[in-house]
Amino acid sequence: MVKVATTGTQPPFSFQDEYGKLIGIDIDVMQAIGDDAGFAVEFYQEPWQNVFPSVLAGKRDLAISGISYSDQRAKDYLLSDPYLFVPSAIMYKDSKLNIQQLSDLKGLRFGGMKDAKQINDVIASGTPNVTIVPTKTVFLAYEKLIRGEVDAIAEDIQWLEYTAKQYPTQKVHIVPYEDENSPPANQVIMMNKGSDELAQKINKSIAKLKQTNEFVKIEQKYLNTQSP
Amino acid sequence: MSTNATQAISNKAVDNKRYQGLILSIVAFLSLIALLLAFTFYTSNLLERNAVLMNESNRISNAAQAVIKDLFDLENSYGEDMRSPHMQTVLARLKQNSQVISEGLPIMRSGGEINTATGIVKVSAASTQTALQNLDIADEQWKLLNPRIQSYLEDADDIQVDSSDKLFQAATQARTSSLNINSALDSLVADTASVTNKQAATIRLIQIIGVAVIFTYFLIFVFFFVRRLRESDEQALSAQRETQEIMQTVNTGLFLLNKDLKIGNQYSAALERIIGTNRLAGESLSSILRNRISDSDLKTAEAFVEQLYNPRVKEKLVNDLNPLHKVMLHDGNGTSQSRYLDFSFSRVYDDKKITHILVNVNDVSDAVRLEQRLEKERAQNDRQVEMLTTILNVKPQVIHDFITNTYVRIEKMNDILKNPGSSQFELEGKLKSIYREMHSLKGESSALKLHSFTKIASEAEDRLHSLQNQAKLSGNDFLPLTVQLDELLNLSHTIKGLGERINATQQTPNAYTDTHNTLQYQNTPNPTINDDLMNAKEEFGDYLVEFGADIAQRQGKNIQVDISQMTDIYIPRSVANGVKEVCIQLLRNAIVHGIADSQTRIKNNKNPVGKVTISFDTDTNATDSRFFVFTVEDDGQGIDYDAIREKLLNSNKYTKDQIAQFSQAQLLNAIFSSGFSTKESADEDGGRGVGLDIVQERVKEYGGKINVQSEKGQFSRFIVKLPI
Numbered sequence: 001m002v003k004v005a006t007t008g009t010q011p012p013f014s015f016q017d018e019y020g021k022l023i024g025i026d027i028d029v030m031q032a033i034g035d036d037a038g039f040a041v042e043f044y045q046e047p048w049q050n051v052f053p054s055v056l057a058g059k060r061d062l063a064i065s066g067i068s069y070s071d072q073r074a075k076d077y078l079l080s081d082p083y084l085f086v087p088s089a090i091m092y093k094d095s096k097l098n099i100q101q102l103s104d105l106k107g108l109r110f111g112g113m114k115d116a117k118q119i120n121d122v123i124a125s126g127t128p129n130v131t132i133v134p135t136k137t138v139f140l141a142y143e144k145l146i147r148g149e150v151d152a153i154a155e156d157i158q159w160l161e162y163t164a165k166q167y168p169t170q171k172v173h174i175v176p177y178e179d180e181n182s183p184p185a186n187q188v189i190m191m192n193k194g195s196d197e198l199a200q201k202i203n204k205s206i207a208k209l210k211q212t213n214e215f216v217k218i219e220q221k222y223l224n225t226q227s228p
Numbered sequence: 229m230s231t232n233a234t235q236a237i238s239n240k241a242v243d244n245k246r247y248q249g250l251i252l253s254i255v256a257f258l259s260l261i262a263l264l265l266a267f268t269f270y271t272s273n274l275l276e277r278n279a280v281l282m283n284e285s286n287r288i289s290n291a292a293q294a295v296i297k298d299l300f301d302l303e304n305s306y307g308e309d310m311r312s313p314h315m316q317t318v319l320a321r322l323k324q325n326s327q328v329i330s331e332g333l334p335i336m337r338s339g340g341e342i343n344t345a346t347g348i349v350k351v352s353a354a355s356t357q358t359a360l361q362n363l364d365i366a367d368e369q370w371k372l373l374n375p376r377i378q379s380y381l382e383d384a385d386d387i388q389v390d391s392s393d394k395l396f397q398a399a400t401q402a403r404t405s406s407l408n409i410n411s412a413l414d415s416l417v418a419d420t421a422s423v424t425n426k427q428a429a430t431i432r433l434i435q436i437i438g439v440a441v442i443f444t445y446f447l448i449f450v451f452f453f454v455r456r457l458r459e460s461d462e463q464a465l466s467a468q469r470e471t472q473e474i475m476q477t478v479n480t481g482l483f484l485l486n487k488d489l490k491i492g493n494q495y496s497a498a499l500e501r502i503i504g505t506n507r508l509a510g511e512s513l514s515s516i517l518r519n520r521i522s523d524s525d526l527k528t529a530e531a532f533v534e535q536l537y538n539p540r541v542k543e544k545l546v547n548d549l550n551p552l553h554k555v556m557l558h559d560g561n562g563t564s565q566s567r568y569l570d571f572s573f574s575r576v577y578d579d580k581k582i583t584h585i586l587v588n589v590n591d592v593s594d595a596v597r598l599e600q601r602l603e604k605e606r607a608q609n610d611r612q613v614e615m616l617t618t619i620l621n622v623k624p625q626v627i628h629d630f631i632t633n634t635y636v637r638i639e640k641m642n643d644i645l646k647n648p649g650s651s652q653f654e655l656e657g658k659l660k661s662i663y664r665e666m667h668s669l670k671g672e673s674s675a676l677k678l679h680s681f682t683k684i685a686s687e688a689e690d691r692l693h694s695l696q697n698q699a700k701l702s703g704n705d706f707l708p709l710t711v712q713l714d715e716l717l718n719l720s721h722t723i724k725g726l727g728e729r730i731n732a733t734q735q736t737p738n739a740y741t742d743t744h745n746t747l748q749y750q751n752t753p754n755p756t757i758n759d760d761l762m763n764a765k766e767e768f769g770d771y772l773v774e775f776g777a778d779i780a781q782r783q784g785k786n787i788q789v790d791i792s793q794m795t796d797i798y799i800p801r802s803v804a805n806g807v808k809e810v811c812i813q814l815l816r817n818a819i820v821h822g823i824a825d826s827q828t829r830i831k832n833n834k835n836p837v838g839k840v841t842i843s844f845d846t847d848t849n850a851t852d853s854r855f856f857v858f859t860v861e862d863d864g865q866g867i868d869y870d871a872i873r874e875k876l877l878n879s880n881k882y883t884k885d886q887i888a889q890f891s892q893a894q895l896l897n898a899i900f901s902s903g904f905s906t907k908e909s910a911d912e913d914g915g916r917g918v919g920l921d922i923v924q925e926r927v928k929e930y931g932g933k934i935n936v937q938s939e940k941g942q943f944s945r946f947i948v949k950l951p952i
Contacts, residue, residue, distance in 0.1 A: 137307035
């Protein structure tokens, strides 16, 4: 029995259907891994702030919730092999801004989910005069963008595309700033250090499922057909 | 019985009255049940209304709880994409539940229809004070909460507007309002429930009382009516028993007949005996009477019954046409005496409609037989009167002579019977002699219209005739004759007695007391007449004329007897009897055989009135005083020798050749022989072939002669000479 922590508020990776049941790419991926590796999976909805601490505290065995690779994370936790390519992207509304890369955010208000990789990326890029507005959820950052409270937000490209599709009347521009070779563009499963046995099983299944295109199928399912 | 009759008449009225009570009771009973049902219907409706109200209250209460839950959910899920399925569901539910509350509360207050998941429900307005107060509370709270929810819902979907404050406001208000609404509605439900419970208790009580009343009423009803029904059943049963007893005992056949002539199921026991069959119930009268009465009677009877069913035909009138009044019944076995039945028909009315025909059958055989016997006796009396008339009309001397002759003849016949001789020849001789005497007696009595004599003599003749045809005779064959001789003797005594009595009354009143006058009558029959001579015309001629007319009437012929030549002729007493006897036989012979009926005579160009002339020859008195001559002549068809030949041939005594060779004299001899007659059948006047036999016998007795002259189609003349 593997206890999985996930936010349930990150479409299309982890969110709820009309009955409050957890669905999404991460959920399906984890289920597929569990099925392949031969263990049962139990999902627990945790707010983003609590996702890592709950695993660290040993309350959950692992977390899968749109978690991107970062060297820091690799140092702090035990990370699985990447199961999905998730390049980070910038979304902005005003065409005049013409943002192409992180450095173009100079002098702009930037919104992002607190503690998310993208905020760290902006800080790490050293772009000057960026006002960083952290939000509780990614969607709240999107709302701020739409309401004009921030000029740009950054998030995984899948999320941005999914949300843009949900609100077709809101014209936005999405610009990815990472390529596939960049390790942070890859999504991983986070485990506590010492869960090597579990990590081994999971990595084995990920390799297998990648080969059988299982993950692509799951991604297709949510990105192409999921339009409420 | 009389009470029964009146009972029957007023039966209908009584029945109606009796059933009226029953019907009224049933109506009352049903009304009671209907009342209870109506009450139950009304109260269940009332209870249902309360139940609906409680349901509605609970529905709104649930909606209020759902509203607060969804508001909290939204608060918790703040920051989640509003387009996510989860959020969309929650928002939709919040909207829907708000609507439920907004619509439901006014309807609970004023009543109306609500669309629920299970269909349209009709809600009636809350009525109790408590309920209304609670509704007021709920309304008030909702009025605080609802605008906030609506305000949030307006912007919730719009990502460009921040609705978090509105959500917060709504949720905060919900914390108090929802609870208040719930508790108000709960107390409303509790109140309604308690009201309902009270109502239900009352209803149950009333229902129990109602059921008890109905049951009691039913018991009384059953007890009362069952008793009455049993009483009337008993009455009906005893009435039926009485009817049955009547039917069993009455000795006439009684039954009802319906339109199809079918006999009813009940009929008197006597009917089976009278009709002679026990398969009667439901049978058709026609099939029962078929072969028992004549077909024509049956047909008429069927038509008659049909007429009886015709209400326009008067019953009294049609009853006179009853064809089955004294109808003769042929019993199937045919051995017993035939019986006579009297069917009388009367209509049975029910309210002026003819429903049945009551038939009363009586066995009237005894009555009919009595009637027949009376008829016979009457005829006999008539004959006696007739005899009396004869005795009164005919000269006493004639009667006297007849009685004397009769005594003589009876004695003669007795002597013949007593005579020894048992050979076949001797017996045949006896038979012939007796036959002659009997025939003479018959002739004489017939001439005097003494029919009683004639009848007995005729019967005796019948017997004698049958003996004649018998191949072998024995002495015993004559025994029954003695009975008839006795009867004749008795009759003679009677006439003699009658004559004597009448004679007595004819005497002067003084002579009436004279006991000797009867002797006088016998000894001096007629003082005006010479002892030795008899006035032919007066004493005999008139009598012959009358006798001739009698025979002619009986034979259906038209005859005139001419005695004109008898005037002033006296017959010597010594031959008077012989003359009379022979004359009678010859006259009879002339009328029966000699003269044809009027039609034949007209055909033969003759006077339709036949004429028989009887003349006594006076001349011979002078020339040949030894003989008295008389002639009987008719203007008939003459002696038919061919008929004699044929008759002889039929008698099988002679061959055809022999007969062909017979001379006329021989043939005449044949007609004078005993038992010969050309007449086909015998009657009072002739046909037994004895008449001319007697003539021959008498003439022989007196030592006289007889001469026959005849011409075919013209006349026959018999001339008889008797020595004085």
